[in-house]
Every structure is written in structure tokens, then in C-alpha cells.
Amino acid sequence: MPRGEATPGRVMAQVAMVMNLDKCIGCHTCSVTCKQTWTNRTGTEYAWFNNVETRPGQGYPRRYEDQDRWRGGWELKRGRLVPRSGGRARRLARLFANPELPTLDDYYEPWTYDYANLTQAPLGDDLPTAPPRSQIDGRAMAISAGPNWDDDLGGGPGHTAADPVLEKISDQVRLEYEQAFMFYLPRICEHCLNPSCVAVCPSGAMYKRIEDGIVLVDQDRCRGWRMCVSGCPYKKVYFNHATGKAEKCTLCYPRIEAGEPTVCSETCVGRLRYLGVILYDADRVGEAASVEDEQGLYEAQLGCFLDPADPGVARAAEEAGIPHDWVTAARESPVHALISRYRVALPLHPEYRTMPMVWYVPPLSPVVDALTRTGHDGEAPESLFGAIDTLRIPLAYLAELFTAGDTEPVEAALCRLAAMRTTMRRVNLGQEPDPDIARSVGMTEEEIHAMYRLLALAKYEERYVIPTSYTAEHGSPVDTGCSLEEAGGPGMYDPDGFHTAPAAPPAPGTATAPATDPSGASLAGRLNLLNWDGRGRPDGLFPRQEGPA
Amino acid sequence: MNHLHTALWGVLPYLAFTLLVAGTAWRYRYDRFGFTTRSSQLHEHRLLSIGGPLFHAGLLFVLAGHVVGLVVPKSLTERMHVPEWLYHLNALAVGGTAGLATVAGLAILVHRRLRSPAVRAATSRSDLAVYPVLAAVLVCGLAATATTLEAHPYDYREGVAVWFRSLFTLDPDVAAMAHAPFVYQLHALLAMALFTLWPFSRLVHAFTAPVAYLARPYIVYRHRGSGTRPAPQHRRIG
Incomplete structure (x- = not known):
């Protein structure tokens, strides 16, 4: 074993996603195409498996990150990992009314417009309007919230101040921050390694797929106890009020099984999403999620991931029934590169201890913009590196999002992005390459160029490296057609x-x-x-x- | 004892039981997707958080009371030297309280179903059939409990309970039930009506109480393609 690492225990494969926040323009194309694909039905009008929220902001559902209120995720109790909403007995005791379930008002009341009034209104002096009607009870309503109500701070400071992440940072910083920065955060289900929604489901209807790690709801076993909705700290399980069943982001598994990217990735105009395979050691997950120090969770999760280039890992993976093309795909995985090799991608809220598998490249643009506004050259290496260090405010905020408040990994990631920017600037301006820039962030010039290719050029085939599906029980790829091809299924x-x-x-x-x-x-x-x-x-x-x- | 009594207390219970079992099996086979609580908590949570637990917890106590009252024969408690007055005091106090809680819970739930527009809009036709029967069963049962306050109350352990147990030996004691007071007879009839409605309404969720959760590991893993749907066609029932 060349790397001298311990033999991996139980190797499992996971299809994971990375989003490059620098490129998100907040156009909501992902949300809209996702909605058209999955949630354009009665009962799911309010549900957005993919949503884009403006940060700082309250998010959707509003203030979902306030776990003192919603009690999602896990917590350590005397060293043992238990769902924050309590153990099994407490959950069954709360079966008849879930005290931590958000109401429709926490999301928003979906509406349509009474278009018939435009043509059927009696003749009069005023132009007829199409008044809003609730899609829940059909009554006239005043629209007071929506899935992206504080988009671009549209809700004003009143909305922004209620951001639970901002509340953790001091008042003075908050004020400054509101004037200075804004970025978009697209969110889907995290398809966690340690999913708390699965843990709290009393019926056992929710499960994690062994082959690709996608977390799904068995619609025939779900009984509508609604515990998953409150158990998920990201509030990415929704209750279909028409069918009485939980529904969630499926990572477009019928597409993934066919080797195609999810709808949100495929239609992303910023080309900011990456999909690929990650091999991990399932035996290390429980231990990693129980790390005492919240700020150690990011490193602990990194420690669960295996290096697919390691022959020992590849052998263990194939022994575990993972097909050869999955191991090959894991080696070419852009997600593995951004997370483990370049270390520019970070998990969203690791402190929930669910081991999320949709990671984010933090945005450097707010720093560059702020620098340019103050009259500096926003892309000159000396000022940019200095700015990342001195502009503590975005750093603190990003750290609250991605590393439980530890600014060091965020700073390191931003510095690598800054190094990439300044290195490529020298190339574009025809200046001499300066290997010191790459060296200062612990990378080589070649790695910088490879990262540039992945992040800036972002070719389709390099962004999405998805092997076609297999069934672990048989160990060989099988073509079973589309998983949704059945009578009455979506699109049938x-x-x-x-x-x-x-x-x-x-x-x-x-x-x-x-x-x-x-x-x-x-x-x-x-x-x-x-x-x-x-x-x-x-x-x-x-x-x-x-x-x- | 006439043909009507034979039909009501000798035949009807078996018909109701057959419908309950066969109907549930049929629905599980053809509409597993329909086995759900169809919760309306998303629409309204304040009244539900009082009414829901009150109704359900009360109902569990009522169920336990029926098991004690109908299944445990009088000879057993006599052999255990439980005095008659203590038994009935317990039945009246615990049973009466549980019954009152259940009725109060149901009243809150019905009130919110009628008054909250979103919940009202989410009400199905099977709900409209179930709620009146459920309310009538509860009120009748509570009234029957109240009759034990009389000076010389009817001893249901000598009548109704004997008939109930005789049903399971396939030798129904029709006479025992035929001589019971009207309120007991009505309660039994309405209960049979409820059991026939059971498989075809949201009440089926009671059969899927998640007791196995207590013994399950937290994280569930499944193979892709395992647990494929049993029935090709899905229809909504209830």
C-alpha cells in the first residue's frame, strides 16, 4: 500500500454535487426547471426541491437554520449521537401532533390568479384585474410571502436582520455586512451520509440507496407522520398535503441512473454545478459525525472520503461490489477534485452532523468587488490576499455557513481561488508566470491550471462524470429502463x-x-x-x- | 329472541369482521399508497396540537378499557379478589375520563375541520362518512358508561362481554346481547358500522402504527430496485 493508510473498512459510493457560488447569478433557472419536473402537482405547490436564496437572508422556509426552533439534525448527548428532536420513544410520544413542524406560513401560501375575471368581468370604467387566489382553499388572498421573498434583499433590512446565521455574528459586523455583501445560495437535498430525516422516520419509509447514496422516500411505505420534515435541518423534505406523503429531492435518480446530470445541473446557465462519484468509508461515518468539536466536523468528514487513485481503495471498492467503471469515474470525479484535491469546496452547515454531500465553493467575488470599490486593483495578488485576511466580515459569515464558524478553511479556499485568479491574470496579460503565487497557497502551477480548467472553462464532460447505474446485488450494470416507467408515474x-x-x-x-x-x-x-x-x-x-x- | 336479534348479533358481527379484514387486505394490495394519516397539520397546527393528542391518547385508553371490560371474564377478577365496587369505580373513573377526553379531542378536531378553510378544503368524502359515525359511537359508549352510575346498573360483564367473547368461539350468545339495554345495542351496532368503514377511509392508518421503529437502527439502507411496487395500478381509495 503506497500511501501507508489503513485498509478502508466498508467502501461505499456516493453521487455528490459541488456548486461554485462565484458563478451563481441567482436566475432561478434550476428552481424553475426542477419545479416543472418534480413539483408542479397539487399538494406540492409550495415545495421547491431546489431553491435559490439570497445571503444574507432568511432562506426558505424562513429561518430554517434556527435549530433551537426546528430541532433538525443530530446532537451529541453524553458522547452519543441522537437526533436533536429526541430519541425513539419521545418521537412516538409526539406522533399525534409534531411540535416542530413548520406550517405553510413558514414556507408561503401558494397562489394562482383569477384570470377568468379578465374576460368575464362586467363592463365598467375600470380595467379588470386578475386577483390572487389561494391554491390551498381557493379564497381571495393577499400575497405576503413567496419562495424567494427576500431575493436581492427585496424584503428589506427587516427580513435580512432575521437571518439566523447573521444573528451569530456581532451587531456591528451585521450592519456593515448588510451594506457590503450579497451572494446566492442554491440549495437541494444534501443526500447526507448520516441523514437525520431517515433516522427520524417512524415507518422506515426513507432510505439511503446503497449503490449511489441517494436518499429517497418509499411512497408506498410513508404514512405521513411528518417527522422527516422537522428532522431534516435543511428543511428539504416536504409534506405533500394532497397525498399525505413526504416528498423530497431525488437527485433526479432516473437521470443519474442513465448517466445524465440532474435537471438543475443540466439547465444551470452559470454552469456552476458539478456531479461526480465519491468513494467513502462507511465505517468511519458514525465516528466522524460524533466528533466533539463542531469545527472539527469538516476535517472529520474529509477523513471519511477515500482516494480512488489508491490501488488499495480501488481493490476494496471492487471487493465491495462497486463496478470498475464507478471506480474509474471516482478517479475523474470533479467533485472529489474540488473537495479533496484542491480543497476549495466546503460542506453546508457541517455542525448539523448529518455529513452533507452537496458542497460549495465559497464566493470570492464579494471580496474582489469590495476591494475594487475602495479604489484598489481587485485582482492584484498583494491586495487580494490582504483583503481576504482583513475583510473579516464575509469570512465570518461564510465560516458560519460552511465550517461551523472556523474561518481558517474558508480563508484557505478563498486564497486558492485568489491565487487562481491572479495566476491566470498574468497568463492573460502575457506576464511572466510567478510560481510563488501557487506555492503560497500550497499548490503547484499545474494544479492551478487544472483547477482553472475545471472551475472557469467548466466543460460539460468534465463537470458531470456520472457512471450508469448498477445493482449491487448482481454486481453488474443492468439496463432496466427508466425507473419512473410505470403506469401512473410522472410523465406517463x-x-x-x-x-x-x-x-x-x-x-x-x-x-x-x-x-x-x-x-x-x-x-x-x-x-x-x-x-x-x-x-x-x-x-x-x-x-x-x-x-x- | 327472534330473527332480527339473530341477524343483528349472530350474523352482522361476522359480516363486519369479514369486511374489515378483507377490505384492509384488498386495500393494502391495491392502494398501499393510500395508507396515510393524511395529516392537515401543515394547514393548521394550534388546535391540532391540543385536539390530536387528546383524541388519540384518550382512544388508546378507551381501547385498553374495552379489552379489560370485554375480554377479561368476571370469574378471573373474582378469583384475583378484586372487589366489585373497585372494578366499577375504576371503569367509571378511568373509562369515563378517557371517554370524555376522546370526545373533547374529537370535538376540537371536528371544529377545526369545519372552521379552518384550508382544512375544510382538504376534507374528503370518506371523512364526511366517518366523522358522524365515529362521533356517534363515542357518545353512545360514553352514555353507556354513564348508566353505570344508576342505583341498579346493568352489568355488562354478565351480558355484552359474554356475547363478545362468544363471537370468537363461533357460537354467538345472541340472547346475552338481545337482553342488553338499548344504548349498549346501539353502541355495538355503530361500532360495527365503523369497522366496515374502516378499510375504506383514513382510519387504516391505525393499522400502521410504527411500533417497529423502537427496535430499528436509525439509518436505513436499501438496494436500488428492492421493494418494487406490488401492484401495477394505483387507485386512490378513501
């Missing part, structure tokens, strides 16, 4: 005239042939463009050419 409509494949047009001259309309296209030959993959020219796309009569 009842066959009717509109959704079936274009039927052959009736033979001319038969008695049953309908009278052809002037365009020559009959309704039976209509094409549903939603089912078109964009390749070729399907039948029925254009009206049929009328032959000479």
Missing part, C-alpha cells in the same frame, strides 16, 4: 388521442375517413412536441403534402 399519461404516437392517417377513399381540412392535417396525426427529442423530422411535424387529386 393515459393513452389518448393527443399523447399517443401519431396514428397512420386513414387511407383515402375509405368510408370512415374524416373530411380533410384545408391544411390536410387531421387531428389523429398531431404530434406532441414534448416527446420529440429534436432529432430528425418526425411524421406529423408538417402538414402532409396534398398529392394531385
